[in-house]
Amino acid sequence: MATKAITNPIMFVTQVPTPGGDRFATRLSAFANHLPGMGAAPRGGDLMIRYPDGTLRNLTREAGFGGTGFQGANSIAVREPTVHWSGTRAIFSMLVGSPVGRYDAVTSKWQLYEVTGLGQGQTATITKVPHQPTAYNNVSPLYTSDDLVLFTSDSPRRGEAHLYPNLDEYESNPTITGIFRLDPASGDLTILNHAPSGAYTPTIDSYGRVIFTRWDHLQRDQQQDAAISQGANYNPFNYASEAANAASVGLVHDTFPESRAQNGSNYTTSPTYGRIWGYTSNLFTPWEMNQDGTAELTLNHIGRQELTFDYIPASFVDDPSLRGVSNQSLFANRKYIRMDAGIMHIRESRTQPGTYFGVYAREFLQGSANELVKFNGAPNLNAEQMVVSDAAASGSGRYRTPLPLTSGDLVASHTSLGVDAFNSAAQPELRLKRLDTNATGLYVPGSNLTPGISTNVSWWGATGMVEYSGALWELDPVEVVSRTRPPVTGAPAVEAPEQAILDAEGVSATALRNWLRQNDLALIVTRNQTSRDRNDKQQPFNLRVPGGVSKTGDGGRVYDIAHYQIVQGNLVRAYQSFNRGRRIVAQPMTVPANANPSNPAGPAGSVKIAADGSTAAFVPANRALSWQTVDPDGEPIVRERVWVTMQPGEIRTCAGCHGENAVNQAGQSSPANQPQALRDLIRHWKQTSGGNSVRRNGSAPLQPAG
Numbered sequence: 177m178a179t180k181a182i183t184n185p186i187m188f189v190t191q192v193p194t195p196g197g198d199r200f201a202t203r204l205s206a207f208a209n210h211l212p213g214m215g216a217a218p219r220g221g222d223l224m225i226r227y228p229d230g231t232l233r234n235l236t237r238e239a240g241f242g243g244t245g246f247q248g249a250n251s252i253a254v255r256e257p258t259v260h261w262s263g264t265r266a267i268f269s270m271l272v273g274s275p276v277g278r279y280d281a282v283t284s285k286w287q288l289y290e291v292t293g294l295g296q297g298q299t300a301t302i303t304k305v306p307h308q309p310t311a312y313n314n315v316s317p318l319y320t321s322d323d324l325v326l327f328t329s330d331s332p333r334r335g336e337a338h339l340y341p342n343l344d345e346y347e348s349n350p351t352i353t354g355i356f357r358l359d360p361a362s363g364d365l366t367i368l369n370h371a372p373s374g375a376y377t378p379t380i381d382s383y384g385r386v387i388f389t390r391w392d393h394l395q396r397d398q399q400q401d402a403a404i405s406q407g408a409n410y411n412p413f414n415y416a417s418e419a420a421n422a423a424s425v426g427l428v429h430d431t432f433p434e435s436r437a438q439n440g441s442n443y444t445t446s447p448t449y450g451r452i453w454g455y456t457s458n459l460f461t462p463w464e465m466n467q468d469g470t471a472e473l474t475l476n477h478i479g480r481q482e483l484t485f486d487y488i489p490a491s492f493v494d495d496p497s498l499r500g501v502s503n504q505s506l507f508a509n510r511k512y513i514r515m516d517a518g519i520m521h522i523r524e525s526r527t528q529p530g531t532y533f534g535v536y537a538r539e540f541l542q543g544s545a546n547e548l549v550k551f552n553g554a555p556n557l558n559a560e561q562m563v564v565s566d567a568a569a570s571g572s573g574r575y576r577t578p579l580p581l582t583s584g585d586l587v588a589s590h591t592s593l594g595v596d597a598f599n600s601a602a603q604p605e606l607r608l609k610r611l612d613t614n615a616t617g618l619y620v621p622g623s624n625l626t627p628g629i630s631t632n633v634s635w636w637g638a639t640g641m642v643e644y645s646g647a648l649w650e651l652d653p654v655e656v657v658s659r660t661r662p663p664v665t666g667a668p669a670v671e672a673p674e675q676a677i678l679d680a681e682g683v684s685a686t687a688l689r690n691w692l693r694q695n696d697l698a699l700i701v702t703r704n705q706t707s708r709d710r711n712d713k714q715q716p717f718n719l720r721v722p723g724g725v726s727k728t729g730d731g732g733r734v735y736d737i738a739h740y741q742i743v744q745g746n747l748v749r750a751y752q753s754f755n756r757g758r759r760i761v762a763q764p765m766t767v768p769a770n771a772n773p774s775n776p777a778g779p780a781g782s783v784k785i786a787a788d789g790s791t792a793a794f795v796p797a798n799r800a801l802s803w804q805t806v807d808p809d810g811e812p813i814v815r816e817r818v819w820v821t822m823q824p825g826e827i828r829t830c831a832g833c834h835g836e837n838a839v840n841q842a843g844q845s846s847p848a849n850q851p852q853a854l855r856d857l858i859r860h861w862k863q864t865s866g867g868n869s870v871r872r873n874g875s876a877p878l879q880p881a882g
Contacts, residue, residue: 181228182228182583182585182610182625184228184581184655184656184657185225185226185227185294185655185656186225186579186587186608186653186654187223187224187225187226187235187259187266187294187653187654187655187656188224188225188226188608188625188651188652188654189222189255189256189651189652190221190222190254190629190631190648190649190650190651191203191217191218191221191254191255191648191649191651192218192219192220192221192253192631192633192644192648193218193604193644194215194216194218195215195218195637200540201216201349201350202216202217202543203216203253203255204544204545204576204649204651205540205543206376206391206460206518206520206537206542206544207346207373207374207376207391207539208347208349208351208374209544210313210328210330210352211313211350212271212282212285212286214274214635214636214638214642215637217253218247218644219251219252219253219271219274219633220242220247220251220253220631220633220635220648221252221253221254221648221649222235222237222242222252223235223236223254223257223270224629227296232626232629233300235291235294235300235302236252236270236300236302238299238300239300240302241270241272241302244631244632244633245632245634246633246634246635247634247635248273248274248275248276249273249274250272250273251273252271252272254269254270254271255268255286255651255652256268256316256317257291257652257654258317258318258319258379259654259655259656259659260319261319261658261661262658263656263657263658263659264292264294264295264658265291265294266290266291266294266654266656267290267291267305267317267319267325268288268290268291268317269286269287269288269289269315269316269317269327270286270287271285271286272287274635274636275635275636276636277636280636285310285311285312285313285314286313286315287304287305287308287314288305288308288314288317289303289305290302290305294656305317305358305360306360306363307360307362307365308327308358309331309356309365311331311337312329312330313329313330314327314328314331314356315327315328315329315352316328316376316377316378318378318380320357320380320467320664321380321467321661321662321663321664322467324359324360324467325358325360326355326356326368326378326380326386327355327358328352328353328355328376328378329353329354329356330342330350330351330352330353331356332353333353333354333370333747333798334367334798336418336420338420339747339758341756341757342372342757342758342759343749343754343757343758343759343760344373344374344391344393344759345372345373345393345394345395345397345759345760346373346393346395346458348399348757348759350757351372351373351374352371353367353371353374354367354369354370354371354821355368355369355371355375355388355469356368357467357468357469366469366798367798367821368465368468368469368821368823369465369472370745370798370799370800370819371391371821372745372760372800372819373390373393374390374391375388375389375390375391375463376388376389376390376520377389377522379522379523379524380467381524381529381532381662382524383529383530383554383555383665384466384467384662384663384664384665385464385465385466385665386464386465386466386467387462387463387464387475387522387524387553388463388464388522389460389461389462389463389518389519389520389521389522390461390463391460391518392457392458392459392460392461392817392819393457393459394433394457394762394802394817394818394819395433395455395456395457395458396430396432396433396434396435396436396455397412397430397759397761399751399759400412400427400749401430401435401436410751410752410754411751411752411753412427412750412752413427413749413750414426414427414428414748414749414750414761415750415758416748417746417748418746418747422748428761430761430762432743432762432804432815433455433762433802433815433817434452434453434454434455434491434815435452436455436456442454446492446811448809449492449494449495449811450492450495451492451493451494452491452492453489453491453492453493455491457488457515457817458515458539459483459513459516459517460517460518460520460539461475461478461483461518462474462478462519462534464476466665466667466668467665467666468666468667468823469821470666470667470668470822470823470826471667471668472821472822473820474559474818475553475562476557476558476562477559477835477837478559478562479559479712479837480817481502481507481709481711481712481714482502482507482509482560482562482711482837483509483513483564484512484514484515485504485512486500486501486502488500490713490715491715491815492716492733495732495733496732497717497729497730497732497733498714498716498717498732499714500714502711503711506560506710506711507560507561507562507711507837508560509563511563511565511566513536516538516539518536519534519536519549519564520534520535520536520537520544521534521544523578523580524580525580525584526580526581526584526655527582527583527584528584530552530554530555530557531551531552531553532551532552533548533549533550533567533578533580533586534548534549534550534551534578535547535548535575535576535577535578536564542574543576543604544576545576545589545591545604545606546575547566547568547574547575548568548575548578548619549564549565549566549567550564550565551564558837558838559837560837560838566618567618567619568618568620569616569618569619569620572618572621573590573591573592573593573621574590574591574592574593575589575590576588576589576590576591576651577651577652577653579653579654579655581655582657585610585611586619587610587625588609588611588653589607589608589652590611590621591604591605591606591607592605605647606649607624607625607650608624608625608626608650608653609621609622609625610623625650625653626650628647630645630646630648631644631648632644632645667823669685670685670827670829673848673850673851674701674829677850677851677854677855677858681855681858681859681862683858683862685827688827689825690825692794692797692824692825692826692827695768696796696797697767697768697771697794697795697796697824698794698795698796698797698822698823698826698827698828699792699793699794699795699826699827699828699857700742700791700793700795700822700829700830701791701792701827701829701851701853702740702789702790702792702829702831702832702851702853703789703790703829703830703832703846703847703851704725704727704789704790704831704847704849705719705721705737705740705785705789705790705791705805705814705832705833706720706721706725706737706789706832706833707727707789707832707833707836707840707841707842707844707846708727708814708833708834708841709832709834709835709837709840710838710839710841711837712834713729713730713841715813715814715815716733716735716813717841718731718734718841719734719735719736719737719805719813719814720735720736721736721737721785721787721788722736722738724785724788725788725789727842727844728841728842729842735807736807736808736813737785737805737806737807737813737814738778738784738785738806738807739775739777739778739779739783739784739785739810740785740791740793740803740804740805740806741764741778741779741781741782741804741805741806741812742764742765742782742783742793742795742801742802742803743762743763743781743801743802743803744762744764744766744781744795744799744801745761745762745799745800745801746760746762747759747760747761748761748763760800762802763781764779764780764782765795765801766781766796767794767795767796771794771864772793772794772857772860773856773857773860777808778806778810779806782806783857784853785805786851786852786853786856788851788853790849790851790852790854791851791853792851792853792854792856793857794857794861795822797821797822797825798821798823798824799821800819800820801819801820801821802815802816802819802820803815803816805833814833814834831846831847831848832846832847
């Protein structure tokens with residue numbers, strides 16, 4: 177069945193193919209795709225626009241950037257344009273400059289630019305976006321609903337040059353730090369989510385949510401553990417802190433999460449709970465957050481149990497009630513998303529709000545191009561109702577960066593070459609194609625959008641002069657058309673049970689938020705740590721607070737939980753073999769002295785679990801956090817499996833530990849109790865200098881710890 181004609185201009189970029197395809201850390205890679213080196217992002221591509229009559233314009237050349245032949249000081253590479261809501265301008269990322277001599281270093285960085293003059297007969301003008309971090313790589317830009325700019329960057333969280341580059345949790349390779357928000361007029365810049373292994377290709381959907389792919393890789397350092405046992409010693413060591421003058425303290429082994437499987441064994445042993453299975457994680461997961469960075473979570477709270485089905489083994493090997501296999505009768509999805517892969521390049525349908533297209537691809541060697549998929553994900557949809565399904569016919573080739581059009585049709589980059597194409601000397605052809613549908617309604621490649629764009633370029637590479645003559649890749653299509661601005665999304669109101677406590681204690685939520693902002697803190701509340709989603713039984717789910725509430729499911733051992741320990745991602749791991757960059761290590765959180773009630777019986781960075789199962793804590797903002805519940809002796813029981821970032825002033829409530837999608841392990845709905853731990857925390861806060869000052873003056877910062 178033929179598609180309708182494309183009636184709006186399509187903006188896209190061309191890219192000189194990377195030598196050898198996508199072996200590792202190149203422009204098309206699933207991760208570490210932001211690097212500016214000549215092997216990662218050869219210069220010679222451009223920003224292009226195609227009009228409905230088939231006419232092509234080279235916008236960058238028209239504005240005085242780029243060229244063919246030798247790629248020197250004026251050379252460029254271009255990526256990821258996003259069109260403004262008005263349809264009259266676009267923001268994109270561009271590299272300018274490359275080595276002019278054989279041994280010259282690459283000094284240019286991906287930076288944000290804006291282009292105007294997009295109509296036929298107009299003149300293209302390109303200007304650099306002001307106030308962006310100029311020393312770092314800034315990619316994947318987009319406009320917010322109120323005309324600020326979101327983008328991903330490898331800038332350190334607070335711009336600390338001595339921590340650069342941040343290294344991912346897998347290969348300790350340079351990574352994107354997270355999604356940043358910039359006001360180009362004032363220069364106000366903040367990190368919205370601190371993603372230790374990277375966040376990719378954000379977009380804003382029709383509901384105002386920022387939707388993005390995040391690499392969830394929270395695990396211990398394999399360069400510390402398994403790599404050493406396999407004879408690859410990277411000489412890891414820790415710094416005492418993130419401070420510029422911090423001293424080396426030698427190797428301090430990670431303590432969170434569980435140990436990795438290593439030395440030929442799949443588990444470690446606890447004297448209390450027996451064998452503990454080695455834990456690794458590697459999934460590219462759909463995430464969402466508000467446009468101010470609040471309420472960050474996996475899209476509609478979808479979890480591994482609804483996506484990967486059977487990857488993570490039971491944490492305590494000797495507890496037969498635990499299982500690493502999902503009960504598939506409890507959720508609708510049947511598309512298995514394997515670990516070491518995930519859903520990338522997510523974009524919402526223009527004609528069916530809440531339906532999203534993406535690419536299901538592996539982490540290596542596929543150029544993040546593979547199966548075209550679609551899934552439902554409207555904000556009112558329960559994760560158990562979400563379904564990922566094939567969108568393209570089997571054997572129809574491999575797809576990248578799908579673009580849903582206002583007509584309801586689809587455009588994508590496509591190659592007919594097989595799975596090994598990006599791991600060979602052959603260069604896969606990536607052409608923009610309008611997709612058709614077959615008799616069963618699945619997409620198949622249709623006609624090319626261009627007659628093919630070729631170039632002849634040369635540049636200085638690591639081993640000498642490199643030449644390329646041939647077709648360019650056609651990537652990152654966007655439709656040039658005006659769109660309705662989505663609503664501006666921000667911090668939600670305090671939920672009713674928590675608001676009732678604030679009211680009873682005479683505390684204004686506004687004053688509390690202001691105090692949190694002044695102290696760079698957020699407040700997290702869990703109503704009942706013993707309540708868990710019915711299908712998340714990889715970790716203990718028969719839980720009891722000594723002397724308090726309990727929740728049990730299918731029988732088996734009952735575990736006592738007494739403390740809630742919060743860990744933060746500190747950039748303190750380095751490697752003598754690398755001599756650059758820092759990797760995240762999970763360490764007990766640090767907050768100003770006396771911010772939280774003292775908990776001498778618990779481990780560092782912990783608060784007590786109240787008798788009703790609730791917890792409440794002031795936590796660091798704008799930094800990756802995770803947590804675990806521990807028994808009365810401090811031994812971990814249930815661990816969080818991802819990093820989450822809170823914004824300054826954010827008040828965040830979770831009903832249970834891994835909150836219930838439908839019901840908990842006891843068949844009950846989400847807890848709605850007024851959490852006693854929050855009441856205790858607010859009373860403590862009112863008695864401290866911070867709380868007293870708020871009542872007197874409206875806000876006051878705490879003194880730092882130590």
